[in-house]
Every structure is written in C-alpha cells, then in structure tokens.
C-alpha cells in the first residue's frame with residue numbers, strides 16, 4: 309500500500325518490512341529505508357504506479373542495518389547508499405548476525421557508499437533533513453529531522469506508543485533512553501517511524517509512553 313502522507317512524502321507499507329518513505333523532490337528522489345528483499349517487487353510496482361522508476365531514485369538513506377530496512381536495495385544498484393558507519397561497516401562486511409538477514413531468509417547484501425555524521429544536513433530539494441545520531445536500537449541508528457516541515461523519520465528508535473528493541477546485537481537500553489530524550493527536544497508535528505502508524509500532532513503524550521517503556 310502506498311499513500312502520500314505529506315506533500316511530496318510517500319509511505320509504502322508491506323509488513324513485516326519496515327515502512328519505506330519516498331521523498332519526491334523537485335530535482336531528485338530519495339528513499340528512506342527500503343524494506344525486505346522479498347517485498348522488492350511490490351515496492352517496485354508501487355513506485356512505478358507513482359511514475360518513479362528504480363533508476364529515478366538517486367539515493368537511499370538508511371536509519372540502520374536491519375534486514376527489514378535494507379533488503380529492498382536489491383532494486384537500486386545505481387543509487388547511492390548512505391548509513392551511519394557503526395551499522396554500515398557491518399553491512400559492508402556482510403555480517404548477517406548483525407543485520408538478521410538469515411533470520412528473514414534474505415541473502416542480498418548491499419554496499420554502503422557513504423557514512424553519515426551526526427548533525428549532517430542532507431538535501432533533497434525542497435526537503436532539507438538533519439542527521440540525528442540515535443544509538444540504542446543499534447549502535448549506528450540515526451533519525452532524520454526536517455525542521456522546516458516538522459517531520460521526524462525515527463527509524464526503529466521511536467514508534468507510536470513505544471520504542472525499538474534494545475536486546476538485539478549492539479542494542480543498549482540506556483543509550484536508547486538518551487536518544488529518545490534527544491528526540492523529545494526536537495520540534496516536529498509528524499512522526500514517521502520505521503514500523504506502524506504515522507503519528508500526527510502533539511508528541512508529548514507519545515514521549516510519555518516511550519519513557520515508560522524505558523523505565524528500569
């Protein structure tokens with residue numbers, strides 16, 4: 309299923325794949341995460357239904373290295389692939405124990421061409437997003453914040469009503485709590501998580517729930 313959730317921002321939903329977001333820019337198109345390899349044909353069909361061909365996707369920005377976020381990259385051999393080095397290095401070493409690809413019966417490994425840094429500004433005109441380093445779900449998790457439009461792409465760090473798991477390889481509960489605190493200081497009105505529903509409007513109640521989950 310695909311829907312436009314904000315002008316120029318599309319969300320593709322194929323559970324258990326992660327949500328895939330398309331930023332349809334004026335001069336180029338960017339994907340945020342790309343789901344499982346097994347859902348790549350569905351993603352391709354739905355992109356084409358919006359008149360976007362895989363070769364029209366110039367970059368993929370990954371929130372982290374788990375298989376349900378990366379496998380769909382099989383569709384985009386020519387796109388530039390970007391991730392934080394702490395997760396991206398594991399992808400480039402084909403570390404299935406880190407990505408959980410074997411657990412999803414997925415074989416494809418992409419190559420990360422470029423590593424994010426905290427605070428880096430990413431451009432897909434008219435969108436401009438800041439990289440927010442948010443370890444905890446994995447050591448190299450990031451979120452993407454569009455301050456101007458009030459959008460936060462939160463990966464598996466923060467969901468509607470809860471937070472991501474911290475018990476997988478390189479996960480860390482206290483780091484996750486600090487990351488959620490960091491997110492709670494950002495201004496945004498639309499939460500676009502890696503799984504589940506988009507959350508609109510005031511975010512205070514959601515942060516309250518997230519901190520409850522993270523209590524000792």
Ligand SMILES: [Zn+2]
Pocket residue numbers: 372374445464
């Ligand atoms: Zn994950």
